[in-house]
Amino acid sequence: MRNILYTCLFLFCCFSMTGKVPSKQKIRLTENWEYLKGDLGGIWEAVRPASPGNPETVPVWQKVTLPHCFNAEDAVDPDVNYYQGPGWYKTLLTIDNPYADGRIVLDFEGAGQKTKVYIYTTLVGEHVGGYDEWSVDITEAVNSFMADGQLMKRFKGKIPLSVRCDNSRDLEMIPSDLSDFNLYGGLYRYLNLVYLPKASFELIRLEPVLSADRKEGTVKVKASFYNPEDIRKANVTVAIYDAEHKQIYSQTVQNILPLGNQLLAEARIKNPALWDVDSPVLYTCELTIDAGGQTLATEERFGFRQFEFKEKGPFFLNGRRLLLRGTHRHEDHAGVAQAMTEEMMRTEMQMMKDMGVNFIRLGHYQQSDIILRLCDELGILVWEEEPWCRGGLGGETYKEQARRMLTNMIDQHHNHPSVIIWGLGNENDWPNDFSTFDKGAIRAFMKEQHDLAHRLDDTRMTAIRRCEFCSDIVDVYSPSIWAGWYRGVFTDYKSVSEEEMKKVKHFLHVEWGGDSHARRHSENVFANLKGIESGKGADERDGDASLYGGAARASKDGDWSESYIVRLIDWHLKEQETMPWLTGAAYWPFKDFSTPVRPENPVPYVNQKGVVERDFTPKESYYVFQSYWTTEPMVHIYGHSWPVRWGNKGDRKEILVYSNCEAVELFVNGVSQGIKKRDSQDYPAAGLRWNCVYEEGKNEIRAVAVKGKTKVTDEIVQEYQTAKWGKEAVATLSVVSREGDTVLLEVQLLDKEGVRCLDSKKYIEFEIAGDGLLIQNQGTSTGSRKVQAYNGRACIKVNLNKGKSMVAVKAEGIPTAFMELM
Template sequence: MRNLYSLNQGWTLSFPKGERETETVNLPHTWNAVDGMDGNGSYLRTTAVYTRTFKAPTQPLAGGRLYVEIPAAALKATVRINGKDAVTHEGGYSCFRADITDLCVAGDNEISIEVSNEDTPTMYPASADFTFYGGLYRGVNLISVPETHFDLDYYGGPGIMVTPKPTEDGGADFAVQAFVTNAGDDFTVQYILEDPYGWEIAGAVRPSDNTAVTLHVPEAVLWSMDEPNLYTVTARLNRRNETYDEIILNAGVRSFAVTPDGGFSINGVATPLRGVSRHQDRLYKGNALTAEDHYEDAQIIKDLGANTIRLAHYQHSQDFYDACDQLGFAVWAEIPFISVFKPGDAAHEHCRQEMKELVIQNYNHPSIMFWGISNEILIGGISQELVDRHHDLQKLVKELDPTRLTTIAHVSHTPTEGPMHHITDLESYNHYFGWYGGKIEDNGPWLDKFHAEHPDICLGVSEYGCEGIVNWHSSNPQRKDYSEEYQTLYHEHMAQVFEDRPWVWATHVWNMFDFGCAARNEGGVGGRNNKGLVTIDRKTRKESFYLYQAYWYKEPMVHIVGRRYAQRAGETIEVKVYSNQDEVTLFLNGKEIGKQQAHRIFRFEVALQPGFNTLMAITEDARDCITLEKVEKEPASYVLPEFTEHVEGVANWFQQVGSLDLDAPMEFPEGYYNVNDSLDELSHNEEAFAIVTKAVKLTTNFSIEPGVGMWDMLKKMSPKVMCEMMPDSTLGDKFLNSINAQLIKIKK
């Protein structure tokens, strides 16, 4: 029989380049758990070596084989047994294995795994807006199997494919095929199918060299996000009266479709997908999470009321996919073909490998319905090669899995007309109108215009969001103040935009949780992207979390907004209440002050009494209570100092360029810099680059420096493209003119 042994304890971690001292660690582990999010602006990208000894387990059957299984090693790994190479793998997010039987000896064996999170010429991701944590962050296993066993060698897959399909008579067909290594005449594969209640309802036996069969089930119990009913499929590799190997997995029966006007439907029921994106790291754990961590993340998302998750921007843990199967989410799973395109056959072959691993390893998960081809890949520009590579990936996915739909996440400035459309089955855009630039109110009209001009494209929004820091508060929230109040204002608008447009097939908040990005330093928090609805330590659910609960959660809920904005000044204040109920009554210090009927957001004008005040909101089936203090003046600590600097910076910028004619048409004199030059080109001139870095900091709050942070991702962009990507209405239409007017005075 197959036996799995954990090798997670007692590893020695050494750094051949000497960056850190040798230490003893247990798995899962990353060496960037702290520096990947500590705000120092960089983190250790190097090669490290994990080493330990083990005794090869005894297989009772002659000819047995021993495999090492690495669920993920970031980003490149070479496994050696007793000093001899067993396997090298590029790609930091997928499972790989190696047969190490012939490399092992009796007694103690040494396993060393050399892991690197450095960039390579061919590997994705190259550069992106998140930390590339290095390490063996999903553990290491040994798998002992008989000589004849279910396949362990094909792209890290499980050795079995199960394809359930509803039938017109209300039943379902389960197409099942297992893959046997060293199949023999006296081996058979037995399939056992159990319903969601544990009853055995179907079965079949096939010869080991011809295992495909279809099992029919009458009166099938369907899987959906509201009712994630799971069947259990068992495959047993038998020889005479003995089971040599066994695989057990869950499967779900569902059908789904997406149309441009109708949006998403599951099992024939129209169901707009409304949910979040998720990164896999946690505070000072990095990406080295336990199974319990993954399940808790999925449960928090379920508590939000979301029905879909975009798992960005790479293959996630099997533990999380399992949780999605069990709790009920429509999952978008994707590869890290992101931000920076690497030309050439070798890089594309790596991309194909990552796609094969993603699909083959995760084919059986009923929660997965969409395969993501790429994300924001036009940041560095477009080429015919890039377009061709996308067509090839689309073809590959359809060959691997014709049962699911493909999709793509376009960067915001991707032209609405052009060759990047009509490649995948579905399309989505990453838009941040109302945060990086533009106005919140730009979102709905943009969607309507695209939908009218492209009635044949199924359109979604794969990213949208804004930073929210729970320290910062304002009664007059504004873009770039990083206040929790502006984040709620933004999401209040977006939630209604999407509720009014059920034809938008899926929307995914960026992001469910704050996550590590060593290159960032904004909002007073370094090393993080703080757009999450929940903090990176999972301790605090921001006010925006409850806004989406009001829109999506099915159980009665009510939530008074502003408990961290605890000290308030003014004769009256606005108190907002979120609820999925139709009517809310608000009490101040035990006295009813108002009753309202509204849709999701209830607004009350309240005159607080001096000192401490108790506010209680009550609906028919839920209640919430908070305490606020009335003060003469609100604490200065509620305001981000950088926000004042930003406002002053805007005024100073135009004051400094006041002598320029910003109404004149833009000119591009030959031999001089202009806004069409890339950041890389501009960086070769100190004066020109100083203008551009100041403009970028003013509009995005990003600091750019050659070779640092997200430089590789941004260096091919021009100021013009950046302004198109993040149009800044607060600076006016003349902002790009003002940059160009300064640059064309500088000779190349």
């Protein structure tokens, strides 16, 4: 619920609120912003009169658009730690409030991690926490400023707004800086300007309930009001519309006192259409308040659905068993870090749905309401999580933030039918932020959070991942099972999972998989994994994520190839089809993301476990999921990013095809290799595999798949190299493609005889001089100036800027190579 803070500042009042602002009319403030990295001596430096032409004017601000993140590039800069500290934003607001004596509110959809808001020189609001929504009423501050004619003249009738964000390290703030993701800074979600009448809504809560036979639905409509001027009388109209926007209910409540929480309506709907992952039917509740002749309309969507986790058994949605086919999401993207636009978010969530996802865990914090709306629309069930992640447990300030952020998450996202789980924490057994690590204190606070979640919302479950000594507190528990990556072999997956399931009431496996360096492939994926012990468990333990020391494990000793990961994923998906007690599982994560704790990865500072790269480029594993989880006919030959295979003349090479069709025929160089029937239990590739002889040089491979009356095809071209190579000795540069002023460059490592070194993993570094710019710090296999070679090659894009440049390529022990571009 929004708390109203009344403070006297000079001769006017300032109302500061928490929570999103219910209103149909919001103005996104995306343009005409300036940004300063670092701090100011005080707010006066942001608003003092400009000095045109004065070269001594400091500091220098840069023009930006919102959303904007401090760490758009430095989060994956291979040479620096990402910036953690203060940063400032400023703009000028044009105020045009349609409500006489109405309210003016700034609605923050999220900002990291501590924020202060100023109108001119007056502090009007502040907030701690990078992920929940919050708002600030700036009415009195704006009115006071506008009453000063000289200030209005100086700022040409506009209102100066300044915002200070700060993501400095702070042990008494969640999440922990030990977390395996960046704690970004900036106005990295949308900021809205909202005009409100004197009385408006503060929080709207919809409580839909289905009868046991799902033949009748009831929805209670509750609201609290934002009424700082203490208006004593209002009329509220509640209207409900079905999925075709046909009105099915309407009621006006006359002469209510718009204060506190009130039940406004209770509507009964016969034979309601159900919200389901395959048919996510949404109803709309529109609320209109009329007070003193001023009206405001807002709306919330909701859905009718029932779900149940059977004790030591599967998950049910609307009375039928549903295997949760899940993944995870971090708010992170190439070139912008956390500042993803709505278009980017929509692209990402549609890609997940197209992969067959019906469940997502939002790790490890409350995410944009846009994401929750997309999950509602697409039919994706949600586990959303408060950011109590790693580090132990802090003091009262720490705990109060956790309580507040859990409360805000539940209040703000309660109405989304997609949400079924409120996550209370992640890896809370991970110490080191504090000198003491008290399991008893963590258990006590976990129980407090569990009870709080159920007081706020007793219609959803609570859950945590990887904190075994708290597994009995929450409703749903996920242990750490990384079979075939951090420990054990992936064939241990089913037995370990069943053993863990028996320990708790409700088991759900979130986080599994492994890293893959996009575009790296292998002819022998198990070559370095013979020392890994089976049957010794599959949990992640201290040091398992390290690239050094400890027991043999794929995360350290494997080749990080896509070839290995598709086999690991394939095995897990095959097994999940044969586990009748399984609620579901969620692969970690959907997309590669940046992290401060992995500087030595093949793409520095990137967790590379995603099935797509940080810029949405699918890896081969994306199509493995599609082959198991989707129904739209698809076929995909493994190896689209594998231009050169190798071996001896006459060797038979395995070709994998991933498809959800009944049968596939493979052609190599125009010759049929036979038709194979799909059988999900025939590992690997569900039986769609052929051992074929490649011709030296170019080979054309084509797959033709049939599903019912539908035929789909896929084609790739691969070269076959039989020449053996020695130690890397030479780097050569070539232009792969050119589009406008952008060139894609490729470097290839050769031995002294000029033979391609197709297993080389050397780090390659790019440099440039001249007019052009490297398109770098993207956190992708083709967007980093330092990257480990994939099969002895690496690529990067160059923006030529209509000029001439010299590109240099360095690799240890190899002479620097140069190429002139123009």
